[in-house]
Amino acid sequence: MISILPVTGLPEVRQGDDLAELVAASASLEHGDVVVVAQKVVSKAEGRVVRLDAFEPSARAVELANGERDPRELEAILRETRRVVRERAPLVIAETRHGFVCASAGIDHSNTADPDTLILLPLDPDASARRLRAGLRARAGVEVAVIVSDSFGRPFRQGTTDVALGVAGLTPLVDLRGQADRRGEPLRTTQVAVADEIAAAANLVRRGKDDGLPVVVVRGLEFGGDGTAAELVMPAELDLFR
Amino acid sequence: MISILPVTGLPEVRQGDDLAELVAASASLEHGDVVVVAQKVVSKAEGRVVRLDAFEPSARAVELANGERDPRELEAILRETRRVVRERAPLVIAETRHGFVCASAGIDHSNTADPDTLILLPLDPDASARRLRAGLRARAGVEVAVIVSDSFGRPFRQGTTDVALGVAGLTPLVDLRGQADRRGEPLRTTQVAVADEIAAAANLVRRGKDDGLPVVVVRGLEFGGDGTAAELVMPAELDLFR
Numbered sequence: 001m002i003s004i005l006p007v008t009g010l011p012e013v014r015q016g017d018d019l020a021e022l023v024a025a026s027a028s029l030e031h032g033d034v035v036v037v038a039q040k041v042v043s044k045a046e047g048r049v050v051r052l053d054a055f056e057p058s059a060r061a062v063e064l065a066n067g068e069r070d071p072r073e074l075e076a077i078l079r080e081t082r083r084v085v086r087e088r089a090p091l092v093i094a095e096t097r098h099g100f101v102c103a104s105a106g107i108d109h110s111n112t113a114d115p116d117t118l119i120l121l122p123l124d125p126d127a128s129a130r131r132l133r134a135g136l137r138a139r140a141g142v143e144v145a146v147i148v149s150d151s152f153g154r155p156f157r158q159g160t161t162d163v164a165l166g167v168a169g170l171t172p173l174v175d176l177r178g179q180a181d182r183r184g185e186p187l188r189t190t191q192v193a194v195a196d197e198i199a200a201a202a203n204l205v206r207r208g209k210d211d212g213l214p215v216v217v218v219r220g221l222e223f224g225g226d227g228t229a230a231e232l233v234m235p236a237e238l239d240l241f242r
Numbered sequence: 243m244i245s246i247l248p249v250t251g252l253p254e255v256r257q258g259d260d261l262a263e264l265v266a267a268s269a270s271l272e273h274g275d276v277v278v279v280a281q282k283v284v285s286k287a288e289g290r291v292v293r294l295d296a297f298e299p300s301a302r303a304v305e306l307a308n309g310e311r312d313p314r315e316l317e318a319i320l321r322e323t324r325r326v327v328r329e330r331a332p333l334v335i336a337e338t339r340h341g342f343v344c345a346s347a348g349i350d351h352s353n354t355a356d357p358d359t360l361i362l363l364p365l366d367p368d369a370s371a372r373r374l375r376a377g378l379r380a381r382a383g384v385e386v387a388v389i390v391s392d393s394f395g396r397p398f399r400q401g402t403t404d405v406a407l408g409v410a411g412l413t414p415l416v417d418l419r420g421q422a423d424r425r426g427e428p429l430r431t432t433q434v435a436v437a438d439e440i441a442a443a444a445n446l447v448r449r450g451k452d453d454g455l456p457v458v459v460v461r462g463l464e465f466g467g468d469g470t471a472a473e474l475v476m477p478a479e480l481d482l483f484r
Contacts (some may be wrong), residue, residue, distance in 0.1 A: 159435030193401030201443030
């Protein structure tokens with residue numbers, strides 16, 4: 001049996017906060033738990049919050065804003081973007097510096113403490129996950145895995161699902177290549193994105209509202225190993241769906 | 243708390259089997275449970291299993307098979323396909339008659355009782371889910387929701403995740419439009435594909451092998467309502483990611 005446990009009582013997270021300390025104080029962690037943390041609080045703790053008025057919009061940002069959105073926000077998005085994948089002004093699907101393809105390069109302006117600020121994705125969410133994992137080992141004395149999650153839209157299907165942006169202490173892809181099915185034939189499905197499935201599972205206890213419940217514990221998984229969420233990024237040349 | 247419970251002891255499912263009876267005999271269901279059933283056993287019970295030698299490959303099927311795959315299998319795929327979305331022979335990403343975009347139009351040849359047979363998707367997975375739900379009400383006396391799930395690849399990210407092909411007794415998309423966040427500002431994320439997140443969560447207890455554990459119960463969700471998985475299909479003209 002796998003259990004999905006909300007962690008309640010976490011205070012509002014601010015820049016410089018020791019996230020491991022806050023999580024350890026709020027959650028009763030056990031060895032082998034997977035701690036799923038919403039990207040937003042990781043970004044806040046890491047100071048990835050910027051003021052809109054720090055951005056001078058370029059001509060391209062003004063064009064994309066199309067008079068319907070603050071061009072400074074588009075400028076912030078463009079600075080986090082390696083490549084604009086799709087545009088339907090003022091909406092932008094961007095490939096971030098990490099290689100994630102998502103709306104607005106993952107930038108968020110809701111639920112910040114100040115309406116004139118934006119929350120950017122962590123610079124290196126895998127490193128964020130590793131730091132939190134080490135911090136929980138130190139503060140709570142438990143060996144857990146950590147996933148930094150966010151809600152992403154996707155092609156072909158309606159609605160967002162939560163996915164893993166950062167991973168520590170867990171193999172994000174379970175490779176079935178070479179394993180045979182019960183008849184001894186090779187399996188059609190070769191790799192399962194387990195870290196994304198854990199992120200999605202964790203989101204179920206949030207019932208839509210993510211800011212009030214940023215930390216969720218998934219207990220009873222037996223996936224071990226170690227890897228990075230960077231492994232979940234599909235290289236364009238291998239992407240049959242793209 | 244949400245629990246993900248594997249249902250063990252289900253016998254091999256064959257055409258004509260009463261799936262509700264088999265599930266009711268193996269699972270201890272409770273009111274409000276979500277019963278997640280792998281598409282493959284639903285298709286088997288519904289007789290959506292075809293023999294390869296029933297297909298006479300067209301020139302297009304031979305072309306797509308590219309000498310690397312049985313052209314009769316490609317012919318079967320084409321007959322389930324409304325539109326070939328991408329092709330890299332012998333691999334095909336197809337839009338099925340239901341509107342799902344997936345590899346090989348969802349056709350599977352592994353784990354069938356006979357290696358010369360193929361398993362097609364159910365003709366109407368939402369109807370399959372509704373029948374199973376009604377059957378479980380009759381056989382087990384419980385009001386549950388049902389999801390028919392399958393493992394799909396997706397653009398931009400490595401690995402498959404399980405998604406909902408059929409839904410009964412559950413709202414598959416939780417619409418947050420109009421809801422405000424804690425500061426009173428509109429939320430950026432407007433719809434959450436809860437049914438896909440439940441399907442993904444259920445897959446976590448399978449640890450990769452789906453045929454040995456086709457039925458999973460997800461307990462403790464409080465999403466009610468009623469809808470269809472057809473609502474999860476993104477109309478092309480609205481799909482900013484496509």
